[in-house]
Amino acid sequence: MKQMQKQIKLAKRPVGVPTIADFDFSKAPIKAPADDELLIRAVYISVDPYLRGRMQDTKSYVAPFKLDEVITSGMIGQVVESKSDRFSKGDVIIGNLGWKEYVVASEKAVQKIDPDLAPVTAHLSIIGMTGLTAYFGLLDIGQPKEGETVVVSGAAGAVGSTVGQIAKIKGTRVVGIAGTKAKCDYLLNELGFDAAINYKEEDVPSALETACPNGIDVYYDNVGGEISDAVFPLLNKFARIPVCGSISSYNNVKPDMGPRVQSALIKTSALMQGFTLGDYSERLQEGRTALATWLNEGRLKYEETITEGFDHILDAFLDLFKGANLGKQLVKVADFEK
């Protein structure tokens, strides 16, 4: 067993696009667990766009990271040593844990993964945080009805690709917006979207007009900015807009200004509602069961982009802002031990 381990802390609050210099890569001793604690080997670490928000010292739905503190995110790991009656050596767990090779966590901070429900990494993607975000935002706020048109931005990412497929299951016409031809081909040919728009190559307002001849009933917004500006003129009466993310502005230094949305909302009586998955904390099992059922029935597909190695966690995080990922971006930092 090693004595020392790698860890990653936030060293400075990034201004604009984060750089490696904003982080502190260091080594620390591996601690022993106390009573009711576990020593966990990190195996898969989730990198997510919302972590960018936690790097700023601003009020949000989740507290900012402190400077000189280890970054935390979703993690799947394996118990190396247990001082808890509820866990044994070898158990595979999930939790929101620090970017360290070995983490000591309270037994209350982690859950065992059910290996029969889906492959382990799916617990960080399609039946985990991103799949659940797609499920509740689309079905609870978007309320898609058969025959309606659903547009989703960030469509080839973890949340967006799930949103589009659930919208297809609900019998709607689905239009995805993504940043490369390969991603658009994936949406059309693999996931069964009805149309896909490459926002880096096409004129989004006119491409949307062509792709949505009956207007837009649901706009699942993952990106904000100019892509979302192009949607508002095409909204139908009583359209619904679940506002899930705004990744186009996460690295902005100045506020992002665009056309005001109020008159579009008034003219169409549309509902625009922000949300976080935390709003649905009482209903997670419902969502997980539905997603796992569709997955096992072959009605949902998912991709994961898996970067290898602890030293590449930040590269994988920054890749999210370059659109390098298809589906969920994860980092594999170790193998499971038998």
Ligand code: NAP
């Ligand atoms: P993701 O979509 O898998 O990855 C991010 C994607 O965003 C990239 O692949 C890239 O795809 C796109 N992107 C990056 N910069 C962009 C820009 N300037 N303009 C347009 N698109 C850009 O990430 P995810 O985890 O599924 O998250 C998607 C969104 O949902 C994010 O905004 C995230 O913050 C939000 N989210 C919210 C909640 C919640 O509880 N509300 C939970 C999870 C995620 P392209 O190649 O298409 O550009």
